Amino acid sequence: MTLIPILAKHVTVVVTRVLIKVNKLQLMDDLYFFGGKLVAHSQRSNIDIIKGTVMSEETIFSKIIRQEIPTPLLYQDELVSAFRDISPRVDSHILIVPNKHIATINDVTDEDELTLGRMITVAKKLAKEDGIDESGYRLIINCNSDGGQEVYHIHMHLLGGQPLGAMLSV
């Protein structure tokens, strides 16, 4: 019974050593802890390796989450971050994003359920803080080209502050 945690610890130590070695060879530009996980980041290939697993290509949102691009964060915890949209379509336009890079809703797994739920509870909190909870708002997640997705790091749009009209204009 005690074998599994020992084995898990051993694997983590081995992977950490490999990552440090890779970092020493300067194949990776950055080695840091995020959300309790060891992350190695390469600027040249624009990838993150988290405990040995290569995550898919990141977008500008990862840089905002890590504050490499200074964008005021309205909220951040170990799972999600939130900031205002750079080009707001309505009076109140906030983006809520998972810290982990997930390209599209097609890529979410059962493991992401807590993160996806957190996106909604954070949306509710920020709607209240922005004073739009009573007047109302809309939450949107776009997926792929027909869905109008531009940034391939899933994000929830929190839109409000004015009447939003019909749900779709196609």
Ligand code: 5GP
């Ligand atoms: P999508 O069409 O992918 O659902 O929405 C992407 C959103 O990200 C757009 O509303 C766009 O204005 C916003 N956006 C793109 N780049 C940046 C950025 O660098 N900073 C911020 N704050 N928002 C961005």
